[in-house]
Amino acid sequence: MSLGRGLGALITPTVSRQKRQYNTSGEIQDKDKIWQIPPNLIMPNLKQPRRHFDEEDILELANSIKTHGILQPLLAVEKSDGGYELVSGERRLRASKLANLATVPVIIKKMADQEKLEVALVENIQRQDLNPIEEAFAYKRLIEEFGLTQEQVAEKVGKSRPAVANFIRLLDLPEQIKQALSERKINTGQARSLLGLKDEKQQLDMLASMLGTKITVRELEKTIALQSIGGKGARKDPNVAYLEEKLRLALGTKISISQKGEQGNISVYFYSKEELKRLIKRISGEEN
Numbered sequence: 001m002s003l004g005r006g007l008g009a010l011i012t013p014t015v016s017r018q019k020r021q022y023n024t025s026g027e028i029q030d031k032d033k034i035w036q037i038p039p040n041l042i043m044p045n046l047k048q049p050r051r052h053f054d055e056e057d058i059l060e061l062a063n064s065i066k067t068h069g070i071l072q073p074l075l076a077v078e079k080s081d082g083g084y085e086l087v088s089g090e091r092r093l094r095a096s097k098l099a100n101l102a103t104v105p106v107i108i109k110k111m112a113d114q115e116k117l118e119v120a121l122v123e124n125i126q127r128q129d130l131n132p133i134e135e136a137f138a139y140k141r142l143i144e145e146f147g148l149t150q151e152q153v154a155e156k157v158g159k160s161r162p163a164v165a166n167f168i169r170l171l172d173l174p175e176q177i178k179q180a181l182s183e184r185k186i187n188t189g190q191a192r193s194l195l196g197l198k199d200e201k202q203q204l205d206m207l208a209s210m211l212g213t214k215i216t217v218r219e220l221e222k223t224i225a226l227q228s229i230g231g232k233g234a235r236k237d238p239n240v241a242y243l244e245e246k247l248r249l250a251l252g253t254k255i256s257i258s259q260k261g262e263q264g265n266i267s268v269y270f271y272s273k274e275e276l277k278r279l280i281k282r283i284s285g286e287e288n
Contacts, residue, residue, distance in 0.1 A: 062098035162252035189217035
């Protein structure tokens, strides 16, 4: 909830524990104690998922903080050298420095590295602060650094497992396309459609042709479905493309159908051992 009077009306600007306590969502909880800490004692979390911060947005927040104060405490952990490492609230920390605040309200907790990443990731997702590539990297880190499965990551961030898998697949795109996605020049659906092209040159050529246009994801999918797939002049049958899409939705992964006369084959793509096991269960009917 929003604290209309601002935290300055509730707590004094000293580095000490206060009687009024709030958690990171602004609700009162006895276990969370607010400290007033000088901003220069708080180090940013170098591993936090968000990498891009809009300077104009930070300036607007600084102006708001000058008027209304910081309405939601930052979250940090205490370092062994006596300083603090930020877990969430980097926009507020940067803006407070611009606003020349002497201290900022901070909740101090003990957290393992995995929990710090999870909290920062969930907060950014809820605020829609991450671009799709930042989100994809964060999911990949949870899987590779902490041994979580895609299912476990999905549960922690409140998304479906296929959604997490589709975000991670975006990291397979060429750097130029990932940059365009990070800068919001294309959307996630368009970027995901580009994964359906055979090679990097095709993907980059399609990116160049679509930038600056208002092509929809469905229109892009139809265009990609008509690209050459089996040699010069070969074009995909729209009926085959339709069947690929139906299977993709049913299985939650990339599908490729090649057909010659009455015969052909279906390729089902997977991107981790866990996903392979899931696909086998779904195809065999073992998955509920």
